[in-house]
Amino acid sequence: MTPKTAHLVGILGGMGPAATADFYARLIRHTPARRDQDHLRVAVWADPTVPDRVHAVLNGTAEPYPALLDGASRLRDLGVTIAAMPCNTAHVFLPRLVAETGLRFVDMIEATVASVVTAGGAPRTAGLLGTRGVLHSRLYQDRLSAAGIRPVEPDADTQGSVDAAISATKRGDLGAAREFAVEAVRRMARDSVDAVVLACTELPLVLPRGNSDLPRLVDPADELAIAVVAHCRG
Amino acid sequence: MTPKTAHLVGILGGMGPAATADFYARLIRHTPARRDQDHLRVAVWADPTVPDRVHAVLNGTAEPYPALLDGASRLRDLGVTIAAMPCNTAHVFLPRLVAETGLRFVDMIEATVASVVTAGGAPRTAGLLGTRGVLHSRLYQDRLSAAGIRPVEPDADTQGSVDAAISATKRGDLGAAREFAVEAVRRMARDSVDAVVLACTELPLVLPRGNSDLPRLVDPADELAIAVVAHCRG
Numbered sequence: 001m002t003p004k005t006a007h008l009v010g011i012l013g014g015m016g017p018a019a020t021a022d023f024y025a026r027l028i029r030h031t032p033a034r035r036d037q038d039h040l041r042v043a044v045w046a047d048p049t050v051p052d053r054v055h056a057v058l059n060g061t062a063e064p065y066p067a068l069l070d071g072a073s074r075l076r077d078l079g080v081t082i083a084a085m086p087c088n089t090a091h092v093f094l095p096r097l098v099a100e101t102g103l104r105f106v107d108m109i110e111a112t113v114a115s116v117v118t119a120g121g122a123p124r125t126a127g128l129l130g131t132r133g134v135l136h137s138r139l140y141q142d143r144l145s146a147a148g149i150r151p152v153e154p155d156a157d158t159q160g161s162v163d164a165a166i167s168a169t170k171r172g173d174l175g176a177a178r179e180f181a182v183e184a185v186r187r188m189a190r191d192s193v194d195a196v197v198l199a200c201t202e203l204p205l206v207l208p209r210g211n212s213d214l215p216r217l218v219d220p221a222d223e224l225a226i227a228v229v230a231h232c233r234g
Numbered sequence: 235m236t237p238k239t240a241h242l243v244g245i246l247g248g249m250g251p252a253a254t255a256d257f258y259a260r261l262i263r264h265t266p267a268r269r270d271q272d273h274l275r276v277a278v279w280a281d282p283t284v285p286d287r288v289h290a291v292l293n294g295t296a297e298p299y300p301a302l303l304d305g306a307s308r309l310r311d312l313g314v315t316i317a318a319m320p321c322n323t324a325h326v327f328l329p330r331l332v333a334e335t336g337l338r339f340v341d342m343i344e345a346t347v348a349s350v351v352t353a354g355g356a357p358r359t360a361g362l363l364g365t366r367g368v369l370h371s372r373l374y375q376d377r378l379s380a381a382g383i384r385p386v387e388p389d390a391d392t393q394g395s396v397d398a399a400i401s402a403t404k405r406g407d408l409g410a411a412r413e414f415a416v417e418a419v420r421r422m423a424r425d426s427v428d429a430v431v432l433a434c435t436e437l438p439l440v441l442p443r444g445n446s447d448l449p450r451l452v453d454p455a456d457e458l459a460i461a462v463v464a465h466c467r468g
Binding site: 007015016024028029034035037040041042043045048049074077172 | 248249254255258259263271272277280282284312405
């Protein structure tokens with residue numbers, strides 16, 4: 001058995017489901033492989049019935065936590081060696097989840113900030129587009145500031161576009177979602193930020209790639225997938 | 235709890251990994267939902283290290299079976315109420331898997347043949363493109379014949395293109411895979427079949443959709459996803 005196949009990657013997902021499927025696909029794409037047997041073993045626990053994360057964070061409750069704990073415990077009991085949770089907002093609960101399950105996670109926020117810092121152009125400012133929950137939690141702001149990058153938060157109109165893009169993605173209306181998401185990025189770009197962090201896993205699902213018309217987009221789910229593969233190969 | 239969220243869908247995957255991620259994405263797309271909480275709970279066990287299914291079927295061994303049994307048992311123990319295995323060739327082992335785990339599966343071959351029979355145009359012939367293992371097993375031929383549809387098997391050159399398409403998909407060379415897959419469909423189309431069943435889950439990953447130039451393509455993974463959602467919605 002190679003060190004790679006000895007790993008069992010756990011994905012604590014369902015928040016939302018499409019972002020989870022997309023994350024799993026990215027994990028596969030980022031794994032150098034010639035045949036099935038070169039790929040990572042993966043277990044996914046996707047419970048989309050986890051109570052609303054944003055509502056909980058904004059109201060200071062831990063309503064989603066029992067479902068997250070249940071999922072993480074199941075992954076641990078399956079023998080998962082490294083876990084990933086492709087939902088930015090749910091990362092508010094990550095420290096407690098790690099402490100109470102002993103399951104090792106790659107932290108998506110950490111992987112993303114590390115990538116923003118090291119990527120070309122040495123950005124000085126980074127715009128943040130995410131749920132009201134993730135912004136309220138300051139998950140990204142504090143870590144970006146600590147890394148010497150000024151975080152730029154969306155204004156009320158931009159946040160409205162972000163919220164509309166996320167809801168449209170979740171109900172499967174990808175055309176509308178794309179329009180709202182592009183609008184949000186354009187509004188954020190007016191502040192001439194060096195990069196825009198798509199701090200909700202629903203946003204990269206609908207944004208066109210490689211649009212030179214937009215600022216540099218950072219996709220935390222992609223950074224998480226790259227970091228998980230690196231961990232398993234490392 | 236609605237009847238829908240009470241279900242836990244199990245995906246026994248990894249054969250190959252990209253087909254598994256794609257199947258999960260289809261399951262989500264076929265689920266009518268307005269928000270995360272309307273989606274199905276899903277557990278995936280994806281072990282790409284399962285020994286080669288085609289080799290086993292062609293040589294009459296059960297080499298992949300222990301890994302399949304392990305995965306199915308894990309899904310059952312997680313509380314899975316309905317399972318799906320998005321790999322055609324592995325369906326050779328399905329009856330034994332069901333008998334030995336008691337886990338309920340939606341049979342992908344059955345769902346596909348049912349769709350071929352009921353879909354518009356009342357096809358009389360169906361071309362089969364799949365691994366040498368799935369063809370050798372006669373999984374599709376016998377059920378299509380029983381349903382009054384004449385199965386058409388690929389000739390040696392067509393099978394060569396199919397094999398090349400599958401290998402290229404598994405090593406992530408999607409451009410080459412697409413060329414080989416289109417070539418295989420065109421060769422099969424020379425027999426003027428009414429439909430072509432893409433009887434390997436790697437093939438639909440690379441074939442262009444809605445190409446009116448090609449005969450009607452039937453995608454078993456899509457039929458499986460539709461059947462699983464229908465089962466869960468009662």
